[in-house]
Amino acid sequence: MNEIWSLNRGLVSAADLSISASDRGFTLADGVFETVRAHGVRPLWLDDHFARFRQSASVFGIPVPLSDAAIADGLIDLLKASAHRQSALRLTLSRGPSEKRGLWPPSLPMTPTLVATVAKLPTPSAPLRLWTAKGTRRNEHSPLARVKSLNYGDNLLARREAIAHGMDDALMLNTTGRAACATVANLFLRIEGRWCTPPVSDGALPGLARQRLLRTLDADEIAITPLDVGNASAGFLSNSLAVVPIQEIDGRGLDDFGTLLEKLCLFESQ
Amino acid sequence: MNEIWSLNRGLVSAADLSISASDRGFTLADGVFETVRAHGVRPLWLDDHFARFRQSASVFGIPVPLSDAAIADGLIDLLKASAHRQSALRLTLSRGPSEKRGLWPPSLPMTPTLVATVAKLPTPSAPLRLWTAKGTRRNEHSPLARVKSLNYGDNLLARREAIAHGMDDALMLNTTGRAACATVANLFLRIEGRWCTPPVSDGALPGLARQRLLRTLDADEIAITPLDVGNASAGFLSNSLAVVPIQEIDGRGLDDFGTLLEKLCLFESQ
Numbered sequence: 036m037n038e039i040w041s042l043n044r045g046l047v048s049a050a051d052l053s054i055s056a057s058d059r060g061f062t063l064a065d066g067v068f069e070t071v072r073a074h075g076v077r078p079l080w081l082d083d084h085f086a087r088f089r090q091s092a093s094v095f096g097i098p099v100p101l102s103d104a105a106i107a108d109g110l111i112d113l114l115k116a117s118a119h120r121q122s123a124l125r126l127t128l129s130r131g132p133s134e135k136r137g138l139w140p141p142s143l144p145m146t147p148t149l150v151a152t153v154a155k156l157p158t159p160s161a162p163l164r165l166w167t168a169k170g171t172r173r174n175e176h177s178p179l180a181r182v183k184s185l186n187y188g189d190n191l192l193a194r195r196e197a198i199a200h201g202m203d204d205a206l207m208l209n210t211t212g213r214a215a216c217a218t219v220a221n222l223f224l225r226i227e228g229r230w231c232t233p234p235v236s237d238g239a240l241p242g243l244a245r246q247r248l249l250r251t252l253d254a255d256e257i258a259i260t261p262l263d264v265g266n267a268s269a270g271f272l273s274n275s276l277a278v279v280p281i282q283e284i285d286g287r288g289l290d291d292f293g294t295l296l297e298k299l300c301l302f303e304s305q
Numbered sequence: 306m307n308e309i310w311s312l313n314r315g316l317v318s319a320a321d322l323s324i325s326a327s328d329r330g331f332t333l334a335d336g337v338f339e340t341v342r343a344h345g346v347r348p349l350w351l352d353d354h355f356a357r358f359r360q361s362a363s364v365f366g367i368p369v370p371l372s373d374a375a376i377a378d379g380l381i382d383l384l385k386a387s388a389h390r391q392s393a394l395r396l397t398l399s400r401g402p403s404e405k406r407g408l409w410p411p412s413l414p415m416t417p418t419l420v421a422t423v424a425k426l427p428t429p430s431a432p433l434r435l436w437t438a439k440g441t442r443r444n445e446h447s448p449l450a451r452v453k454s455l456n457y458g459d460n461l462l463a464r465r466e467a468i469a470h471g472m473d474d475a476l477m478l479n480t481t482g483r484a485a486c487a488t489v490a491n492l493f494l495r496i497e498g499r500w501c502t503p504p505v506s507d508g509a510l511p512g513l514a515r516q517r518l519l520r521t522l523d524a525d526e527i528a529i530t531p532l533d534v535g536n537a538s539a540g541f542l543s544n545s546l547a548v549v550p551i552q553e554i555d556g557r558g559l560d561d562f563g564t565l566l567e568k569l570c571l572f573e574s575q
Contacts, residue, residue, distance in 0.1 A: 039326055053323035056309055056420050061324055062397065063457040064334035094467060121526075123406060127332065136424045138392060138457065138489050139464045150326050154406045170448035176480050179441070179458045187333040187408065188365075188449050194409045195366060210446050210480040217406050227543055263565035 038116045040109040042100055044150035046116055049152070057142060058148055059228070060129025061216035064185040067091035071124040071278050072156065076114040078124060079106060079302060083243050087101065091182035097130050101145050108223065113153050123276050131187070160295070162282035163272065165217065166202035167261065168193035173207045173215035175238030180215070182242070190218040194211060204272070206264065206284060209238040214259040220272035220279070221245040223254060226263050227291070230254035242275040244301060251299055269295060308386045310379040312419035316386055319422070328418055329411060330399025331480050334455040336418070337361035341394040342426065342498050342546050342572060346384040348394060349572060350545065351377060356394065361452035367400050374426060383423050391426035393546050399455070413469060416515035433542065433553035435487065436472035437531065438463035443477045443485040445508030450485075453510065456526040458515070460488040474542070476534065476554060486530040490542035490549070491515040495560070496533050514543040521569055531550055541566060 040050040061063035069088045072079045089111040092099050101109075110124055128149050146302035167194060171189045177188050193205035197218075206222065209215040215238035216222050222239070223232045230252040233239040237258055269290040270281035278296050281289055309319040329335035339358045342349045355373040360370050371379075380394055398419050405412035422498040441459045449456050463475035467488075475493065479485040485508035486492050492509070493502045503509040507528055520525060539560040540551035548566050549561055 041326075049326065052326050054326050054328070056311075056319065056324050056397075056422070058324070058331065061331040061399070062395075062455070062459060063337075064455050065457070065461055068332075083466065084516070094462070099449050123362070125406065127326075129331070134420070136395065137427075138461055139468065152326065152406070157407070171448055174442065174444035174447070175400075176442035177459050180461060184458050185332070185334050186456040187335070188454050188456035189447050191333060191335055192406055192448060193365070198409065199569070257493065260456065274434065 038113055038153065039152040040113045042147070045070070045274050046110070046112050047165065054148060054152070055132035057062065057134060058125070058129055059131045059133050060148060060185055063138065065095065065187045066127060066129030066184050067095060067098065068125060068127040068185065073110075073111070073114050073124055073128065074302075075120065078107070078110050078114070079103065080243050082273070087183065087243070088128070090249075091184060092128055093099040094129070094178050094182050095184070097147055097166035100149060105297035106149075110151055113151055117153045118156045119153070123154050124151060124158050125153075126151045127185075132142075135209065156276065159277060160279045161201040162291075165204055165206045165284045166200050167264070167285055168205040168207050169194050170196045171207075173209045173238040175209040176216065178191050180238045181235055181241060183256075194218040207238075210259070212261065213237050214261070214264055215239055217272045220274040222249060222259075223252070223258060223271050223273060224267035226259070227265050231257050231259060232244050233257075233259050242273060243275050244278065247279070247301060248299070250275055251301070258281040273302075294305060306433050308383055310383045310421040312417070322420070324418060325402035327402045328399055329401065330397070330418060330455055331402050333408065333481045336363065336367065336399030337365060338395060338397040338452070338453050338455065340453075340545050341380070341396065342571075343380075343384050343394055345390065348377070348380050348382050348384070350513050352413060357513070358398070358455065361454060362398055363490055364448050364452050365454070367398060367417055369398065370419060376397070376419075377575060380421055387423045387519075388424070389425045390561050393424050394421060396422075397455075398423045414573070426546065429547060430549045431483065432550040432561075433473040434552050435476045435554045436467035436470050436480040437534070438466050438475040438477050440466045441477075443479045443508040443551055444504065445479040445481075445485065449507045451505055451511060462557070464488040474535040477508075478531070482531065483507050483533070484534055485509055487542045490544040491542060492519060492529075493522070493541050494529060494534065494537035495562070496511055496529070496537050501527050501529060501533075503527075503529050513545050514545060514548065517571060518543055518548070518569070
């Protein structure tokens with residue numbers, strides 16, 4: 036991360052930009068974000084990302100302090116400066132610094148913090164080994180399951196648990212014990228010959244890649260129990276950066292169907 | 306907030322200290338905190354706070370980069386500089402900046418961020434009107450319900466919902482519909498002549514004031530349903546800063562028993 040774009044200062048060196056220690060994004064996870072894939076200086080699915088970004092911000096009641104077009108200009112400036120062939124952008128909005136302590140209300144007037152960072156798109160991951168997290172659950176009762184907020188603590192604990200068990204990522208169950216998602220991606224499983232993915236009401240983030248894949252694969256949004264997971268013949272994870280096959284879940288190997296994912300051209304077709 | 310203490314820089318003006326925009330406390334709520342009441346330059350219950358702080362940090366696997374004694378010295382320096390008669394300290398630890406994007410692993414070596422802020426202790430609150438939050442639930446399945454992490458999104462949404470309905474704070478239910486806590490405090494209710502508080506297994510934070518009040522009041526840790534809430538004759542909220550009576554819940558008035566709380570001398574007895 037070398038360059039960073041911010042609402043107040045435009046494009047600067049990352050080392051030159053910092054956040055107030057009283058920023059409510061830092062003290063209370065009072066903020067939201069989007070992760071956007073870019074090819075050259077072209078961000079993909081930008082209208083959809085902005086729509087979800089504003090939806091996430093509205094759940095918190097944080098005003099987005101710029102127009103979509105102005106934010107897009109900032110992202111493109113950032114992409115030009117970084118010059119990766121393919122990039123992962125991250126756009127973060129918090130309610131901003133508050134002199135006043137405590138949960139609510141903050142001190143007024145608030146000045147939201149808006150920053151964007153860029154990194155080279157990670158090379159495609161090898162097929163993943165998943166571990167069903169035991170230590171925590173996805174809270175499908177929370178609006179935070181349906182927006183991209185800064186509150187990633189549970190996902191982080193689940194991921195660390197999976198890695199501690201020698202696996203790559205965690206399959207997260209919701210509070211009723213049904214499959215919800217992985218820690219930074221939606222989950223698709225091939226069950227009885229159909230592609231299936233957990234419904235948003237079970238704690239799945241309404242992911243932008245998920246939405247496209249539901250159509251392309253004619254997949255079912257359907258409750259997935261651990262028994263169903265045990266019967267899945269194949270699976271993959273999706274987010275706005277990549278689609279990655281699942282190699283095994285809890286030690287049970289799944290079928291290789293990698294060529295299908297290549298044929299989807301999910302990101303190239305943009 | 307005028308002064309701030311940090312691991313790397315000691316005591317500085319708050320305006321002079323800032324956090325990297327890549328700090329995982331800001332990007333992913335990857336961190337923990339404690340709120341400590343202080344009288345003059347004397348922090349209360351400090352051993353208990355440090356024990357819970359280290360417990361919280363261990364859940365995330367974040368090393369606490371200083372001894373308790375060295376952190377206490379920092380807090381006392383901060384109290385001396387602020388010169389409030391009574392203060393609210395906040396000690397925040399995050400995993401620190403990470404050049405590497407994504408949930409896990411971070412870039413190595415990590416240098417945790419440790420900062421402390423101080424504010425004048427708020428004047429005692431008037432008795433509170435509570436609203437049972439409808440929009441979100443406390444996730445009792447998560448270890449984050451039992452430690453003080455930066456992930457305050459759900460509590461914030463619940464508080465904002467209560468205020469939008471003209472109330473002061475929210476009563477949060479857990480995913481099974483039982484009472485768990487308020488948004489920054491534990492809940493005690495007088496039910497059938499006994500003081501009761503939700504068990505940690507129902508999503509209550511094991512609060513330090515709660516622990517003392519359980520003993521002092523000979524209270525019961527017991528599951529509390531909305532029906533029980535409707536039958537409560539009196540109630541109060543407790544955290545490390547204050548104990549505040551509940552005036553009403555969802556529009557139903559509770560008994561005034563304020564003198565009991567004064568007699569407890571919860572904070573003065575230290």
